[in-house]
Amino acid sequence: MYEFLRAKILTGELPPGSRLAIPALAKQLDVSRSPVRDAVLQLVREGLAVEEFNRGAVVYLPTHATLVSLYHAREAMEGMAARLAADAISASTLDQLDAVLREHESIDPDDFARHIELDARFHRAIRDAASSPVLAKMLEEIQGQVIVAMRSTNLSGGVRRATADHRAILEALAQHDADAAETAARAHISRLTRILEVEEEDTNVQNGASAQQG
Template sequence: MTTSYSAVKAIAPGSLLADRAYEELKAAILENRLTPGTPLSVPALADRMSISRSPVREAVQKLIHDGLATHVPHRGAEVSSVDVEDLHQLYAVRESLEGLAARLATERLDVAALTELERILGEHEKVLAEGGGEGAHVRQDMRFHQAIRALTGNRHLIDVLDQLQGRAHLGLHSLWRHPHAPRLALEEHRRIYEAMAAGDPDAAEHAARTHVSRLRVRLRQATGRTDP
């Protein structure tokens, strides 16, 4: 059966083709334009994106590294499927690390960084007010967390959370969708921001952990689990 890649956008000519191909494929996966199990054919994707195979091959390898794609013997790469048990374990780890990131970021926070976080929240609010779709919400959601972890200055923490966040979004949005979810996420982000703005690392860590903990509750509800 031939796979349609009509949901994947073409890449304009220029530099950093592999990076731009990666960002487009990552967005297509997280926005559910490419669903779990979809084959990632390098020749077909290169044709669709109007670029050569080499940057697409590099982009697919990065998706595999980030856990958003999987290499299947005799079939090649495909969008990762959701493993419920793995997802529960992933969220348990993410809860601790997002809390640590918020704490470290608060300790290094300056006016410019605080202004940037406020700007991201404002853009997220605008997306929701204008009825932006799931993809726009996911992008703003991820930008907020990425901005916080960048402030930590801890390369190891940044790398681990970059990988965990993509897989977490892929799994949760495959299993649980609710019309109020974007608004809930934004409100919880504001609580993290307020704690950081107050210069309170303890409160920032608590707010970040609470945010991910609530996502874990929603995941348990979606999968019918009752254990903590």
């Protein structure tokens, strides 16, 4: 049940603000309320849903400030995942990453949904190769919130820039160069973090100007 609802949130079928009413979901899915309640509580713990007064749980859209904070944490953790993966990554995993990346490089740059899907697959494969269950779990939760935000705001540094970054990460992994892999992974996330920070600065300036005019 949790995986089912989580997938609907990440694909945008349940967009931010959607109510996760336990009685209604249980009736719709023809199950008892207990597994639905457990699933919703898990989504709240993961940060994909939030409890609102008089509304119950709703799908959560991270604030801009929260998203910046998530990216700061993600930079360090994706870097560590790449470092750990570089030491023991298999030839089959490198082939898998290359196949995902080649597909990503070939998509229409305006196909934002496909971009999100392939980007997530690339990073998830590296996390799996790192063989660190705790790190993988933390990154999966962060990426879930990031995907919701990306779908809702069209946040992206551009498909071509993303795939170029991924190619640099893959080349370092193929060389089993842990330092280069971590550097490339951190640089990739840092570039996106800077985009968010600039957007936040611009928003603050605009809000300040509006307040002065008011």
